[in-house]
Amino acid sequence: MELFxxxxxxxxxxxxxxxxxxxxxxxxxxxxxDEALAQIEVQLKRRHDLVxxxxxxxxxxxxxxxxxxxxxxxxxxxxxxxxxxxxxxxxAAENQLTGALRSLFAxxxxxxxxxxxxxxxxLQEQLTTTENQISFxxxxxxxxxxxxxxxxxxxxxxxxxGSFGFTKRDFFEAEPEADQVPTVALR
Numbered sequence: 001m002e003l004f005x006x007x008x009x010x011x012x013x014x015x016x017x018x019x020x021x022x023x024x025x026x027x028x029x030x031x032x033x034d035e036a037l038a039q040i041e042v043q044l045k046r047r048h049d050l051v052x053x054x055x056x057x058x059x060x061x062x063x064x065x066x067x068x069x070x071x072x073x074x075x076x077x078x079x080x081x082x083x084x085x086x087x088x089x090x091x092a093a094e095n096q097l098t099g100a101l102r103s104l105f106a107x108x109x110x111x112x113x114x115x116x117x118x119x120x121x122x123l124q125e126q127l128t129t130t131e132n133q134i135s136f137x138x139x140x141x142x143x144x145x146x147x148x149x150x151x152x153x154x155x156x157x158x159x160x161x162g163s164f165g166f167t168k169r170d171f172f173e174a175e176p177e178a179d180q181v182p183t184v185a186l187r
Contacts, residue, residue, distance in 0.1 A: 022160050029148040033169055036141035040172060041083065043134040044094060050130065051076045051101070054123040058104070061114040068100075068107050075100035087170040094134075095173070101127065138172045145169045 055069055062069065075097040082093035105124065108114050115121075149168050152161035160166075 019160060022156065023164060026148075026151055026157065026161060026164070026166055029144070029151055030166065033141070033144045033148050036137065036144045037087070037172075040134065040137040040141055043130055043137050044079070044083070044090075047097075047127065047130045047134065048076055048080050050123060050127050051097070054104075054120070054127065057117065057119045057123055058108060058114060061111050061117070061120075062107065065107050068104050072097075072100040072104050087172055091170075091173045098131075138174070142171050145171055 051072060055072055059069060075093070079090070079093040079097040082090045108120070151157045152166045152168065
């Protein structure tokens, strides 16, 4: 009887230790997801700060394109406001801003003096760099979310996660244009 009690205590200790280690692993993964989202938000803030400077720089050159400038300004305001609404809403708003910036750059191609302006070129370069950093931050975030979600949805994580309130996280979705294959016209 005494041997049975010792074995039972050892098994119980192993189970408790395993649950503690698994719980701590889930906490680490959740914190990694939160840190990755914070990195996206840092880059998005940088982009949000650059957009008004770009709009101000091109406004004088693009006096006939007020609709494009208005769309960029509104998209930026929506993106800033969406930051507090959650990943899905923020992702959609940021994709709208990306589309508005693309249309601004497309229209800017029609203005040779604008394309030659050093301030505009510098802002375009900074925005391009920021877009690349956002892309890398999204990849890291989505990888972290995948790992976290897999951990809480598979056994025994689904038991531990459900007991301690760990919930599935949303991915940071790419803009819809990312699904389209670009067309290349060679002459």
